[in-house]
Amino acid sequence: MATALEWALAILGEILIAIGAFFDVVAAIGLLRFPNFFVRLHAATIGAIGGAFVPLIGVALLAAGCGFLGPYRWFMAGAAAVTAVLILILAPVGSHILAKAAHQSRTAVVEPKVVDFLEEDRAARERQEGAGGGEQ
Amino acid sequence: MQLETEVMLFLTCVIPIFVGAFIMYLIRALKGPTLPDIVLAIDSLSYDLAAFLGILAIYFRSALLIPCAIVLALWVYALDLYVSKYLISREMGE
Numbered sequence: 001m002a003t004a005l006e007w008a009l010a011i012l013g014e015i016l017i018a019i020g021a022f023f024d025v026v027a028a029i030g031l032l033r034f035p036n037f038f039v040r041l042h043a044a045t046i047g048a049i050g051g052a053f054v055p056l057i058g059v060a061l062l063a064a065g066c067g068f069l070g071p072y073r074w075f076m077a078g079a080a081a082v083t084a085v086l087i088l089i090l091a092p093v094g095s096h097i098l099a100k101a102a103h104q105s106r107t108a109v110v111e112p113k114v115v116d117f118l119e120e121d122r123a124a125r126e127r128q129e130g131a132g133g134g135e136q
Numbered sequence: 137m138q139l140e141t142e143v144m145l146f147l148t149c150v151i152p153i154f155v156g157a158f159i160m161y162l163i164r165a166l167k168g169p170t171l172p173d174i175v176l177a178i179d180s181l182s183y184d185l186a187a188f189l190g191i192l193a194i195y196f197r198s199a200l201l202i203p204c205a206i207v208l209a210l211w212v213y214a215l216d217l218y219v220s221k222y223l224i225s226r227e228m229g230e
Binding site: 002007017018021027029031032037040044052056060063066067069072073076079080082086087091093095097099101102105108 | 138139140142143146150153154156157158160161163164171172173175176177179180183186187190193194197199202203206212213216217219221223224
């Protein structure tokens with residue numbers, strides 16, 4: 001018979017998994033509908049943190065609360081928490097290096113743009129290098 | 137026994153939502169115009185697949201599915217690193 005603590009853990013985990021499913025669908029729609037790469041990056045970060053980190057914490061709580069899973073449920077809870085922390089660290093770093101590489105190699109356009117100091121600095125540096133190379 | 141039926145009913149309702157999101161990610165990964173778009177879609181797809189593996193592990197009551205999620209998260213980070221390295225310097229890292 002399930003105790004009150006198991007019920008509380010299971011319901012808390014289910015709430016987190018439901019929030020994660022909602023953010024997952026939102027991120028997928030955004031990734032499908034947004035116009036270009038740097039705008040889609042916003043939707044992708046929602047999908048990584050809201051759609052993967054939050055439901056994995058929910059899976060950890062739910063596995064800790066489900067007594068019918070047997071003694072291996074502690075292994076499941078611990079491994080799910082470790083995966084959640086890994087995704088919390090690795091997903092922003094991955095999207096950041098991808099955005100930096102896309103900007104630096106000019107594969108993606110910066111379309112809704114107010115100001116782009118990185119591009120201006122690079123253009124000025126290249127002009128300076130070109131002038132220096134011409135003198136030699 | 138009551139908790140078990142409630143949890144199984146909840147997971148049965150949640151799994152189709154995740155599968156629908158995966159289909160939308162796959163469409164973006166297949167038709168993404170540039171290379172960073174494809175990598176970004178595969179990135180999000182794999183992180184959410186890791187969460188989905190955790191849900192499947194509870195649904196099938198098998199603890200063996202969880203370590204696959206850790207490996208998946210780490211390999212997708214490696215994919216990010218290699219593609220960024222290729223985009224910047226036009227060569228794979230050695």
